[in-house]
Amino acid sequence: MGVVAALGLWAAGAADLPDDAFWRVVAATMVTAVGGSMELSGDAGALARTHAGVTVLPLSVTLTGALLVGAGFLWPCRHRAVAGAGQLARWAARIAVLWLAALVALAFAARQTFAVDLGDGVLGAIGELFGARPRVGFTTDVPLTAGFGLLWLLGVLAIALLVARGAPLPARLRRPQASARPVAYAMVVLLLAYVAVGLVVALVTAATRGHPAQTFALILLGLPNLTWLALTIGLGATWNGRVDGPFGLPAPHLLDEVLRTPDVSTLNLRTLAEHDHRVWWLVTVDAVLLLAAAFLAATRSPARLRLWEHAVRMAAALVLTVLLICLTGRISAHYGLSLLGIGDVGGGLSGELLLRPRLWSALGLAALWGLATGLLGALPARLVPRRHRGTGRT
Template structure:
């Protein structure tokens, strides 16, 4: 049988119209998800018509861009604030739609040259660059902080130190990380999609890389679906529908993928102070709202409610399912230890991604005449970060075990390269 040849279709077939459609569709979905989530969270009531600029800032953070908070309270007072969080619901929606738009003109292809893929990606990247620059300059706003009534309000009025807090973007960092985000999305789309064409020299890697990468995407989406079902049930039975829909549209994967790592035995350290709070489940807020840094893990969760052990069972079931599918989609010549290594490496990288994108840090406060943070509700802190390398190691261990067991379960299944198989 002769070797496959690169399609004779010219690279120009994937022209600017397709690139514009891919970028605009991805941006439109991200804007829609972010706007609805912020509206449910009450951001539509922000003064000075700031809602569109907050939406732009949300999109910037969703693709890894940098949003900087600043404060000004006159010569005798200082405000300080900081925020680091990625709204992964917006990120996930944009990645899925943009990746699908990138692959659409390449469907029904077996092989594509490296030059064709690079040219097609470059068109999308150039348009995405223009969009990033526009978002970076649009995401700028300043707000006056309402102190209410009382001594603090009187003092700030006396010293003409009315506090203001605003946000702006670091344009170079936003462009850099936004382009890296796009590159990751396009590369992952090629790795994951079963029918996506690859250059001829890379075809041999699809037998080992593609099943494992596809398994990890299925795992993450499955956890997001489970989280969505739980969030909808909570909204229907416990009220606070607007807060729950804000969570779904802005940060559902943040909590769902956090649960994935905790089910493996990971520990996240964090603290909540002041008016900050974590959305559902409320047990997170109860664990982290302590004077000292707290540990969020299976032990602390089950101390509040023993039913949280179901996270371990859910991890085991879903990982075994994706491991079985990975092995069933792999050539029969792949050995059991290779299945274990493939899934171990893939899950370790996936957990590393969750740890890097799921961390949260937020703080703000007002000091007058150099006297600490004043105003009670006008200061607060929230942070949540993983024990990184221990968590990645646990992911690798779970992947090794699940990959081996999935390979065993897939042995009776007909696979590629097997006589009588499809």
């Protein structure tokens, strides 16, 4: 996680931050990637006021950590057919202790302050006259970071046990796991497939259109933020957002065009197609990948399941997946500085970045897509021969 975060921030230009702040920003990125709580602060003296806040998960770092932690948790158990609840709990507790120790260390390291350059305009002149030297910084809420980081770890371990074939679960948990594992596994494959497709597109874009540093920063920090957003938009979901000020969404430029408006904008297939009609291909990509996921889930499910049961399971899994995307894909960032009541006078000292889903409509559309693709994907799966038809093992 540290390597991915460091390379991504280096590609984004964070290595040029003053006061040797690069590694502290890397620590802050790792903390936020696992749900840690960051606090922004400002100190501009009695003559000035600062305000700032940020809520965003760098999902490339999050995904890397989830894959490595899940694999590390399952590796010592790979030769066991069955493990008791106590054994799994002790192994998870050992991982949790090491995890919390590392997370607390990162939380204490993720603290830094920076001086704000007021520029040569009106704000700069006023600041020099009154001796105001604003500073902004970030720090972490250690207890909240430890709590959210532990919940993140428990979630990753639970998903790893759920999707892994042959996970050494206690006997009473094996039947529920066998029932849920096919669609859970299919959803994980679906999310990874979207990241893989996005990676190919990003690399082609970097090779043909330039700006390789910006593209690699996106890949290493926020590629799932973009590709999983595209998944929901292809389903017909709508997001609301706004970009104001000198910063915006990293890529592609199309999102910045749609969201950089005076008011909160609507982000969906229709509004994106007004700028680039090629976004309608997202519907086709969704249909193909969802049908493939439904087929995969059906081939791994017990042969006795009826078509409508496949459809219901696919719908439930896709709703939970879209819910996860909507919760982790939200972005909220703002900052500002005012001096003697004057704010952002030619200095670019304020900005806002907002992205949030219309949750209930997104979940409803996910349910409809899940029912349809679950039914259609299960039809050809009935022709695939399966071993252990009574238990559903393949």
